[in-house]
Amino acid sequence: MKRNVIEWVVLLASLAGIAVVVGVLLVEGLSESAPADPAVQLRQTEARSGGLGWIVPATVSNAGDEPAEVVVIQAETTVAGESETSEVTLDYLPAGSQIEIAFGFSAQPESEISTRLVSFQVP
Amino acid sequence: MSKDAAPASDSLRDYIRAGGGGLVIGLPLLYTMEVWSHAFLLPWWTILVLLAIAYAIVLGYNSVAGFRQERSLPQLVVDSVATIGLGVVIAFGALLVLGRIDAGTSLRDAAGKVALEAIPIAFGASVAATQLSGREIQHGGKIGPLSRLMIGAGGALLFALNVAPTEEIVLLGVQASPALLLVVVVSTLLLTFALVFFADFGGRSAERGEGILAHPWSETVTSYALSLAVALLLLWSFGRTAGVSITGVAGMTVMLAAVASVGAAIARLLVGGESEGGEEK
Numbered sequence: 001m002k003r004n005v006i007e008w009v010v011l012l013a014s015l016a017g018i019a020v021v022v023g024v025l026l027v028e029g030l031s032e033s034a035p036a037d038p039a040v041q042l043r044q045t046e047a048r049s050g051g052l053g054w055i056v057p058a059t060v061s062n063a064g065d066e067p068a069e070v071v072v073i074q075a076e077t078t079v080a081g082e083s084e085t086s087e088v089t090l091d092y093l094p095a096g097s098q099i100e101i102a103f104g105f106s107a108q109p110e111s112e113i114s115t116r117l118v119s120f121q122v123p
Numbered sequence: 124m125s126k127d128a129a130p131a132s133d134s135l136r137d138y139i140r141a142g143g144g145g146l147v148i149g150l151p152l153l154y155t156m157e158v159w160s161h162a163f164l165l166p167w168w169t170i171l172v173l174l175a176i177a178y179a180i181v182l183g184y185n186s187v188a189g190f191r192q193e194r195s196l197p198q199l200v201v202d203s204v205a206t207i208g209l210g211v212v213i214a215f216g217a218l219l220v221l222g223r224i225d226a227g228t229s230l231r232d233a234a235g236k237v238a239l240e241a242i243p244i245a246f247g248a249s250v251a252a253t254q255l256s257g258r259e260i261q262h263g264g265k266i267g268p269l270s271r272l273m274i275g276a277g278g279a280l281l282f283a284l285n286v287a288p289t290e291e292i293v294l295l296g297v298q299a300s301p302a303l304l305l306v307v308v309v310s311t312l313l314l315t316f317a318l319v320f321f322a323d324f325g326g327r328s329a330e331r332g333e334g335i336l337a338h339p340w341s342e343t344v345t346s347y348a349l350s351l352a353v354a355l356l357l358l359w360s361f362g363r364t365a366g367v368s369i370t371g372v373a374g375m376t377v378m379l380a381a382v383a384s385v386g387a388a389i390a391r392l393l394v395g396g397e398s399e400g401g402e403e404k
Contacts, residue, residue, distance in 0.1 A: 002128035006135050011201065014208015021211055022171065024234035029167030067163045094163035096229030123164045
């Protein structure tokens with residue numbers, strides 16, 4: 001049975017789609033795999049005052065090749081002479097992906113904000 | 124190879140029909156959070172195994188029914204690739220529109236999501252082209268018991284896929300007592316037997332062909348066994364069996380197989396059971 005133009009277009013698009021999906025899974029799967037490695041990048045220049053205090057946007061990324069679940073991240077700083085911590089929990093952190101979060105403090109911090117990883121679950 | 128190509132408008136209509144059917148079956152899973160997260164939680168090879176199994180089932184289904192009849196084996200193989208491919212393209216488009224794939228999504232995550240979501244869409248596309256078009260299945264009215272069982276397995280996978288990734292199936296399976304599970308097994312067998320051989324949906328005849336597998340009870344039991352296998356395969360694929368006790372796995376399998384069996388029963392009903400020289404639908 002001969003194929004008309006539309007059938008050719010659909011067939012070629014199908015083959016291309018499958019090739020990309022299978023190719024990515026194979027290449028990513030067969031390359032060396034590093035465990036999950038969550039990291040936080042604070043975006044201080046975008047920090048602003050909000051109705052409930054000081055908001056510091058940040059980006060969480062995972063430099064590893066494995067995903068992480070229930071990722072808990074803390075930020076600590078000094079506000080009005082007192083130490084204050086802010087905590088964010090991410091349900092999932094896929095490998096190689098970036099997730100936008102924001103830390104909250106009662107007022108603009110007086111010292112550097114330090115961040116740390118508290119815990120995560122290995123799927 | 125001597126036949127002329129079909130008119131382009133016919134092909135377009137066939138693909139729109141296939142795409143529509145794909146979405147009917149695929150939409151519930153496109154809107155299921157567990158599927159999105161399994162895209163990056165599952166190992167890469169599990170996703171490829173699932174895709175390969177899906178291809179085998181689409182191939183099996185297209186050989187019995189499927190869109191574009193009267194094909195040779197190479198055409199069948201190529202058409203089944205096109206069915207999976209259609210699923211991949213539609214899944215990618217839908218995931219983009221739903222905001223599940225964006226600039227922050229890693230390639231691996233995106234590929235996993237597209238692959239998993241393409242499976243139900245491809246099943247739907249394969250089924251839709253025949254069942255929704257009202258076309259006769261062109262087989263000279265000949266669907267053997269083995270083909271029926273295979274189509275049943277496809278239906279089982281299609282139905283069970285909707286609940287397999289969810290947390291509910293774990294709760295149902297782990298919390299059920301052995302006595303309750305037995306009740307579920309017996310109810311499932313009775314229900315599917317009644318659905319296929321007494322409910323007479325679509326005016327399907329209960330007349331059977333020859334052979335052991337063509338007997339109503341043996342078909343019901345074999346189909347149930349296949350549904351159990353499909354259920355176990357899905358549970359394993361979605362990482363539900365890892366570290367779980369044998370009783371827990373048995374419970375989840377029985378609970379999921381109940382859903383799978385109904386899918387298998389409906390699928391067997393849809394293709395009918397005309398034996399050699401049997402009556403027309």
